Amino acid sequence: MESFSLLLQGLSTAMEPMILLYALIGVTLGTAVGVLPGIGPALTVALLLPVTYGLDPAGSLIMFAGIYYGGMYGGSTTSILLNTPGESASIVTAIEGNQMARQGRGGPALATAAIGSFVAGLIATLLLAFLAPQVVKLALTLGPREYFALMMLAFVTVSATFGDSALRGLTSLFIGLALACVGIDGLTGAARLTYGVPQLMDGIETTTLAVALFAIGEALAVAAMLDPPDGMHRVKGSVKMTREDWRRSWKAWLRGTFIGFPIGSMPAGGADVASFLSYAAERKLAKHPEEFGHGAIEGVAGPEAANNAAAAGTLVPLLTLGLPTTATAAIMLAGFQQFGLQPGPLLFVMNAELVWGLIASLLIANVMLVVLNLPLIGLWIKLLSIPRPWLYGGILLFATLGTIGVNPSPVELGMLILFGVMGYGMRLYGYPVAPVVVGLILGPMAEQQLRRALAIAQGDWTTLISTPVSAVLLGISAVFLVVPMIMRLRGRGQVLSQVAGDAD
């Protein structure tokens, strides 16, 4: 009850006009920078953090919260409209979202992303406020073997749902897994596939691969189209969501939230994994699975809710244990220090007022985000009416900006070009590009968790099924792997692949 009154107190402070203005500025800046393709939330927060210096603590705390949520949200806009996700957590948003945009339904896609992010942010922030200590206790019972099992589940569910050809989907995934081998092996320090190039030692940067495959590959493919379909991207109908859209979205928002928050809270989880799982769940549960790959709104609503909920979930280990589990969280940690917040198990006891101030700020920032972005949807849609030469020139300039700003080495830019061409080639022959990035993200996680689990158990493979959580997760994975095979044998797979048609 005491926490509740502290929260109310924080909220009432945050309701002052000046504070609200700071929240608005933070959200605007965060969205504006986060929306640029190639500039993910970590870079957004790092760039904008200094803007908050020099304000009074309450003001800078709320502006900071606004930047965080704005940066997390911003990525979805370009994913949907231009098929160019700037970060790994909005990749699956691009799959359905861009299909919707191509059919002129970019408005509802953006709306379901914005409202979904709001709903998820609201619920997840409240969960953070009231359940953080309990959630973190649960998260800590998970170790490498459970994470390995979770990664297996992610692999199986995700690879079963990408694209319309199992062969091409799997090929894409394996290309991603192969790319994931590049770099220093985390457990032994052995250099794999680096060929003596120091820039390859840390492996292939996810952002570089995602930006290249999506932004550059897309630009090349669109430019090379001899006769672009007439009226592609042209907005048809309302930019608002229809009653049907709402009906199909709200469950996906809630499911996304309840997938995203716990996975974000896990020290080895993350917003990208959460969004993959949410997409897979929506696809499995959909009444019209044939719509997936052709602009199913659930496929936007779920993952967008999931990645925002995961963003709030990330704050659970950060605040309660001082554990930064993502790059964004590591930068947030540096930000907290300027407010004298020392995250750790004693934070909620020692700095109660600041913590509740932060949580109140996050709630306000979340409201501001939807207030700012719903009316802006009309404006974002207008992006698409920019003549293509200027639009794609700008996209490529921003897409390379992120890479240049973080790591301006010729090797990195060379990879950008190489993977861009690869993305173009894959589009030509109907290979989905998202699984490549999924493989790059999940591959090393799965490998390292497996080897850690085995090292701890001194090579005893039964350790993988020795806890209920890992056994259940691996069991579900096995079911997901086997059942579609049986269905395929019965011939249902052919029907499915026929209706799935020719999505890219």
Added chain:
Amino acid sequence: MKHTILGVAFAAALAVPAFAQDYTIMAPANPGGGWDGTARAMQEVMQAEGIAPSVEVINVPGAGGTVGLAQFVADSAGDPTKLIVGGYVMVGAILTNASPVTLEDVTPIARLTGDTEAIVVPAASEIQTLEQLVEKLKADPGSVSWAGGSAGGTDHILVGLLAKAAGVDPTKINYVAFSGGGEAMAAILGNQVTAGVSSVGEFQEQVKAGTMRLLAVSSADRLEGIDAPTIKESGFDVVVQNWRMVAAAPGLSDEQKAKIAGDIEKLNASAGWTKMLADKGWANTYLAGDAFMTQLDADIAATDTVLRDIGLVK
């Protein structure tokens, strides 16, 4: 709107006075890490204290800092405005990655800060002292799983040194490398591993809250305000400090070196730096000149030996 922004940018660029020297500090790591933090702290204090009118930080991440180091040597030779932040981890990374560029190729200026390492066990563990942990290690090295940072990093080196000092074959240690401090800490808190190694600062809050037990610290003397013996006291001759330093470009004249060393000394003596270190919880381990060079050479030699013992360098 754009005009105002650009206007501000212009004004900021033009407002630079000409007398004191500008610096560009390279943090050879991603934003958010220790080196980046050090570089940005230097930036803030040097600007606030008027030591340098404008300080820029650039990040060149990769391979334990060796990517940044190579680029620094190639691009900055003879340029007295370029600095690079580095540290003990870089010493190890240069050896394990067989980096063609080493610390010999730059001009080390001073050691600035350092973290003491700590060995902890989960609160639920039956192990109470470092001696008990080492007993277990001696009896069956594989049964003691150590959680720490990247392979060949400071944490790994500490475990290798401890094993060697205790008469255990360092290649037999069961070191489980985790990426980043967060995941390793979660594994320790979750009682997934036998013991954990990281900097004292990372564990401090947990130890205070009673979720971890601090067995020993790696400094030469006991740390103020921390109730734990040193590893040395427990009978194993191991002292490790995860220090961070600043270095200048190669090929500088003696005057240029002196100017930079003077500026860094000013930084170290400033009230702003003292406050910054206190805020960040970093120890001031300032060491410059010949004393630093001697220490550096000794550290490199010792690291080389232990990495060979662990089997990471051939």
Added chain:
Amino acid sequence: MSEGFPSERRPRWAAFLIAAVLAGLAVMILTDAAGLKQDGGYAGVGPADVPRLIAYGLLVLAALTVVSGLKGDLPKPPRQAPAPVLWIMGGLVGQLALLHVAGFVVSGAILFGMTARGFGQKPLWRNLLVGFALAFVIYGVFDRLLKLNLPGGPIELLIFRG
């Protein structure tokens, strides 16, 4: 699917090419893995094991791709215009080559201008000018204001550092 002989042929050859690339990738991984110290430590799974597994997977996929190529079930790519692709590639390569020599603004202008040209916008000089203006604003905002370090060249030095 009704464009006659050449278009039915193309996907097949493409399938063989894709299979060859996959197999090549697998061979690269296997060769590299052979050179790694096979030290699994207490895990028993060393740094070369997982890459090997992935390489075997790639080989299987390459074989399946050949089979699907023989059956001809690779989607037929729509007809492509090569010129735009070359323009954009030229822009990207130009940016890469000039970034550290001419700075972010000039190389960005080249990328923007050539991309716009690839999308059919003429004349090129006007595209370059627009690109220059945009890259200039980006440089001002990100490098000067937000302190994102972008490589500077003569122009950036001249304008921003007096």
